[in-house]
Amino acid sequence: MTYSIGEVSNLLDISISTLRYYDKEGLLPLVNRTEGNIRRFNDTDIECLNMIECLKTTGMPLKDIKVFFEWCEIGDDTIDQRYELFLAQKQKTEEKIKELETALKRINYKVEYYRIAKEKGTTSSPDFEEALAMRYLQKKDTQSTEDQTTPAASKSQAV
Amino acid sequence: MTYSIGEVSNLLDISISTLRYYDKEGLLPLVNRTEGNIRRFNDTDIECLNMIECLKTTGMPLKDIKVFFEWCEIGDDTIDQRYELFLAQKQKTEEKIKELETALKRINYKVEYYRIAKEKGTTSSPDFEEALAMRYLQKKDTQSTEDQTTPAASKSQAV
DNA sequence: TATTGACCTAAAGTTAAGTTTATGGGTTAT
């Protein structure tokens, strides 16, 4: 099965110009062309594009993705490099997830903070302060696993 | 307690030029200055910078972060907007984490793939194919929670 | 006193990852 650039664009939700850009940058080694110079993408190309999306999601820059594909083309001599690449990317991704989870806790605290502020109509009344403190203490007692606050954030009204 | 720009830079691991850039872009409402026009950061400024880092981590562009701080300055009339902002950011962050976890599975599969390739010295022998299949089936049987493969990825040797 | 080091501004430069524009070829529907 082969696909035109427009079909691939719809299939993978990547713009046509981005696909051409990736091809030009050498991220898609050897995309076939018709006699009329029109690209025909095959299943391997689709696989490559899926892998590009995967690596891009985890924050790998296109130039590094390109190097990976070059290693693939070279063959078995580059197995070690490719192993190290994925091992490093695994670590980076795990770290990224942890960072996001830490940030999410702060954000969840803010959602709670502003939910109470909405109820009270202000962020600067004793009533608000108390409701916030109540909510915060209550959660501590009940050992809720989600929506934990970051104590540092609760020190300041400023943000 | 107040801090010079250099101290803040060391404290939060943000470059001096980035701090000046944030200030210029209006992300740090009202940083105090000495008579000699030197910035003195206080604890509220540090709090703001921590919040900037948090929001930046979750992918919020600086212009949106700026809007948030402007809302903070306006006061209680913007509580609803701020609530919605954090609610939206909570959702985006949860989605981002899921995306990363999906990508991580693919990457974990590749780590396994290349670990076996290293052992066998190739990615294209029947021996390698078999070892990979063994490993994959074995994991299915034992219900391992980590390092699951994405079946799509196992279809192609290409990448 | 001269120089070093930390700070300041404004403006230009950089990088990544595309997107847009200008120009043109080939096929299909009215």
Place this chain on the structure above:
DNA sequence: ATAACCCATAAACTTAACTTTAGGTCAATA
């Protein structure tokens, strides 16, 4: 057969988030 599409390239443009550069102040130190 002419308009409407889909495809092609090259080159210029865009955006975000910084970073670098050039030029200047000021305080402490050798």
